[in-house]
Amino acid sequence: MTDRHGIEAQGLVRVFKKGPRAVDGIDLRVEPGEIYGFLGPNGAGKSTTVLMLVTLLPPTEGSARVAGYDVVSEGPHVRASIGAALQEAALDPLLTGREHLRLQTTMHGMSAADRKQRSGELLERVGLTQAADRKVRTYSGGMKRRLDLALALVHSPSILFLDEPTTGLDIQSRLALWAEVERLARDEGVTVFLTTQYLEEADALADRVGIIDHGKIVAEGSPADLKAQVGRPTVEVVPADREERDRAAAILARFGEPCGSAAEGVAVRLRSGEADLAEIVRALDAENLKVEHLQLHQPSLDDVFLAKTGRSLEGAGDEEEVTPAAELALDRA
Amino acid sequence: MSNVFAGQVLTLAQRSVVRTVRQPANIVFPLVFPLLLLAVNAGGLDAATRLPGFPTNSFVAFALAIPFIQGALFATMNAGTDLARDIQTGFLNRLALTPMRGIALLTGQLGGIVAMGVIQSLVYLGVGLAVGVRLESGPAGALVLIVLAVLISIGFGALGAFAALRTGSGEAVQSLFPVFFVFLFLSSMAMPRNLIEIDWFRAVATANPVSYLIEAIRSLIIVGWDEEALALGFGFAFAITVVAVALASMALRTRLARS
Incomplete structure (x- = not known):
């Protein structure tokens, strides 16, 4: 009962x-x-x-x-x-x-x-x-x-x-x-x-x-x-100089596999979750790549709805x- | 009747009255329109009183019965429309989720109609007396007239409630209004039945229950105590009320089909 x-x-x-x-x-x-x-x-x-x-x-x-x-x-x-x-x-x-x-x-x-x-x-x-x-x-x-x-x-x-x-x-x-x-x-x-x-x-x-x-x-x-069922968070980076998009992609590739992003940016699905974010910032800085926009995307319930x-x-x-x-x-x- | 049930009925009746009072159009039209029509008829048809066999020499006195029926129609259409709005907005669902018994809703709704019926009757009667109509049945007749008018209001009100509960549509309730008016115009509203010369019209008026409602009210004004007219008037009013309340109760049971 x-x-x-x-x-x-x-x-x-x-x-x-x-x-x-x-x-x-x-x-x-x-x-x-x-x-x-x-x-x-x-x-x-x-x-x-x-x-x-x-x-x-x-x-x-x-x-x-x-x-x-x-x-x-x-x-x-x-x-x-x-x-x-x-x-x-x-x-x-x-x-x-x-x-x-x-x-x-x-x-x-x-x-x-x-x-x-x-x-x-x-x-x-x-x-x-x-x-x-x-x-x-x-x-x-x-x-x-x-x-x-x-x-x-x-x-x-x-x-x-x-x-x-x-x-x-x-x-x-x-x-x-x-x-x-x-x-x-x-x-x-x-x-x-x-x-x-x-x-x-x-x-x-x-x-x-x-x-x-x-x-x-x-x-x-x-x-x-x-x-969590849907997947890991993604990070999207838009370089200040759009010509450096490939270089940004190469840096991000160390942290996860590429996924969809805005035309001028690159994005990866993080292998180790959001803990990688600090490492990404350090890597971009070390490579002297200026960033216009950097955003961490947590999976949303909309992603869940989309997946289901x-x-x-x-x-x-x-x-x-x-x-x-x-x-x-x-x-x- | 338990205190809880009585409280529910009283509160719902109060709501019905308050809601009407706060919509001036719902008071003004049921009061003013029948009186305007009375004034027009009394002015235009006064010559009818010179017909041999016409029961009175005052057409105002003859026609004063009509506003009681028209007023009841207006008020009950408005009450039915309000009930339909409660269904459309979900307000009835809110009530259905309380321990309220369905009969309390119907009784409360009809209680509001009774209150409006008494107010309207007093106004029509007051206006009639003010323009010189003499009530042949005296003060006791006035009381009986008000009781009959209220009974008619309850009957028509229950029909309006039935339409509202059955259809859940204010428009459907409003569409009944012309139908009721056809019944009114095809009655002995403007002429005693024995003086109607067109055969089919006289036959329809004779078969029309509204004729007997009007004639009962009219008898109290221009005749005095006409037992046959009163018996027929009260009988039809009672029958309409019983049938209409039964229909409305069944429709309410379906509408409040909570488990």
């Missing part, structure tokens, strides 16, 4: 009416207190997976347990254990932030005193106390996302689902949300299942990452492990994006 704070799925499949096989046999295990990043392009099946795990969409095949409860037969228990901020902050533009919290706490059956206290705490935590009595239509994207997060936390869930929580946010809002998610996992032991199409988000936040493409998980592991799917994550989501609400609307119309 899954731990009370964990997530487990086996052979999860979802086929939409007249639609594609959006999720195609996913196996998952998310440990308690872990931040699990579910990374993939638009249309990969991330949101559909979340909808099944939060009990809003029944799986076509397979099974899943969230917080120890079966998502099909024990839906109310699952919902009582989780908080969810689904794609696109689902807020009423005509209500204020405080009214949203009042509505949400009432729906969770809290007493008037608890409602007031919890709303105050959460508004403070997400930095919306000053804006609490303004209508949501006057909020920025970041404020909406923070309110969305606060609403997901009203009943102190042990598992939090965040579906693309930072899409469309400026960098400052994104960093603030990352900090709050990290704090929730670190200080409160909340398990976080986070979908994203941003490599840097998965890299910065997630303890483990699952990469999904066309409804299947194509790679899974910690960001460091996944990148043959495509770059950037721009891979050429399928028309369907929001969770739209998916449900289509399925239930």
Whole structure:
């Protein structure tokens, strides 16, 4: 049986009416207190997976347990254990932030005193106390996302689902949300299942990452492990005098095998990893070769995606994006 | 009814009212448009009161029943559109993830419609009295009239909610509006059924439930206590409400198909 704070799925499949096989046999295990990043392009099946795990969409095949409860037969228990901020902050533009919290706490059956206290705490935590009595239509994207997060936390869930929580946010809002998610996992032991199409988000936040493409998980592991699977770092050098490109290539060849680079530079995949960097600088200096640009490239999750799917994550989501609400609307119309 | 359930219903009803109040167009049009139409009809069709057998010598009194139906149509279309927007934006999903019972959502939504129905009825009645209409059924009749108008609002509101829940589309809900208006125009809205000379129109108006809703309200204004008209009016309003609420409940169950 899954731990009370964990997530487990086996052979999860979802086929939409007249639609594609959006999720195609996913196996998952998310440990308690872990931040699990579910990374993939638009249309990969991330949101559909979340909808099944939060009990809003029944799986076509397979099974899943969230917080120890079966998502099909024990839906109310699952919902009582989780908080969810689904794609696109689902807020009423005509209500204020405080009214949203009042509505949400009432729906969770809290007493008037608890409602007031919890709303105050959460508004403070997400930095919306000053804006609490303004209508949501006057909020920025970041404020909406923070309110969305606060609403997901009203009943102190042990598992939090965040579906693309930072899409469309400026960098400052994104960093603030990352900090709050990290704090929730670190200080409160909340398990976080986070979908994203941003490599840097998965890299910065997630303890483990699952990469999904066309409804299947194509790679899974910690960001460091996944990148290590792809290969060693590369060093690219652009000589100040472009005529010395061959000489630069000869020096770099001592440290690794050539690989792709910009037209005016040379690059090698390092044999001994990034520890060679200092030696390379010394060798270039010893040969009196002036360098305009020198850069160490660590393998990225995009490299992992490229290696596993043959495509770059950037721009891979050429399928028309369907929001969770739209998916449900289509399925239930 | 548990305290939790009551609190959920009350909060959802409050939201429904607050949302309406914060969209002035959703208040102004349901109030003003029916009254404007009443003014136009009363001015243009006043001569109809001289027809032999016309039940009153005041066309304003005769036509005052119409705004109650039109107002209910406007308000319920707006409420249905708001519900469809909740589906489209995912707000309904947010509610679905709470322990809220589906019936609380529907009751809350209809509670907001009741509140708007009472306000509209008071305004129409107030305007009628202000322009000299005398309510033949007296103060008790005013109360019964408001109850009937609210029941009609609930019935139409549940139909709007059904359309919203079934389609998830505000446009689909709005498209019902002309259909309802056709029912209204093909009723005894502008002329008593016994004075309609065109046979097919009289037959359609007789088969049209909206005629009986209007005639029940009208009877309280110009007749007094007409038991048959009231029984038919309340009967049809109740039947429409029961069917519509049942349809909306089924659609809500499908829409909130959480496990």
